[in-house]
Amino acid sequence: MKLNPFTYRIAEGKTLVNERETDLGPYSCIALMGAVGSGKSQLIKLLADSQLRGAGAFSEYPFCAYLSQDLTRLFTGNTPEGIIGLYRDPRYTVGKHFDPRLFEAYAEKLGIAALIGENRRLAHYSEGERQRLGISLAAAVRAPVTILDEPSTALDMPCRRELFSIVKEIRRRSKVFIISHRLLDALAVADYMLWMEDLRIRDRFPLEDIVKKPHILSCYSGVDGERYV
């Protein structure tokens, strides 16, 4: 898969730009990082949303498993059984790729199997519980591309460690794109980084090169002189 040079007009005075071609082929997990409003979620929508293929941002558009940033909109009016039923439905594309046994294994790992068994309405789930359900569902879709938009939101460290182990597993069978504001997420699972600023991809490099990018590291706490535990 290649990221093409492109311009995509989001709204009046707001245009997403990539100046040069990048071959993402050799990489299994690509971290999309950058400040608030730098265009991370917008860029990934150009890959995930079939209606935006006209922008020509990517060289190919395989089926994507997608964990959205805002799960509440998706989930609130339903029960786990209802949502899982949708994922299993063979009339939908996702139903052809969904692996229920993988889902059960991931739900168990993330500590929500018992909760799902109760089949309570998702409106009563905490944000972290909803996030863990969303991750289990998206990770159980056997798709050539898996997109995780801020998957570590509302998760504590034990849950994040399970998330990292799940991502390491799926990146063996699927190209993973992960968006996050937390440097540790990228360091734990990614092998390539796209760095965004002001709706542009400003930098791109294999992850180990991050140690040579002080201007990027300085955008995160926990790596320099700032006080921390």
Added chain:
Amino acid sequence: MRLYNIRLPHFPPSEGPSALTLEKGSRILLLGASGSGKSSLLKLIAGFSEPASGAIDDGGKRSALLLQNPFHQIIMQTVHDELYFPRKNAGCSSAEAEAAVKETAGTLGIRHLLERDMATLSFGETQLVMLAATFLTDADIMLLDEPTSHLDRKAVQACYRCMDRAAAGGKTVLVASQNPDEYFYFDTVWIMKAGAVQACMRSEDFAGKHAEYGIIPDSSLIRRRLHELAEKAV
């Protein structure tokens, strides 16, 4: 405001400090595992629900709550109106309200968004706007549920600058978070487990004690991983 032996519904009884005080001008960080009841506690203090046992003495104080998902509390069309409304609602004149909107938007670095439609904002931008709207209310207690979860470092610092200013003005700020690395912005740390606050300490005491409560900050793991990558690069 004081909380006495508060226990949330659906949780077993547990040990912990019998009374907690939300002092005027204090900045409190609420930490706890996913599902420990942080959001439920904030909603309870805000008056949206009742405790299973215990009591709250609000001392006539009013609170404002920033929800974990900021999309749930948008009421206006544009960013400007979203920020202007809480000031007008607090009884300010139009000129005073405009000045307050500009100032808070400036502190949080969102002045360039003022004319935008709320529906065109990213998650992080929405979080900043709703944070500003919360600080622009005239509530005495600001309850912020993971306000920095979708923010970059510059925006996190701006958020806590706003918090410091509110605290200096006599407001109480209680922040639920999954990020223990941010502890030093606060005066006090509360640790929540299984539906109750189990420990309460000064933030400088928390620094040496986080491991006791099973809390692992990102920074310790980041440094280890960067070291590994640096060796690989050589």
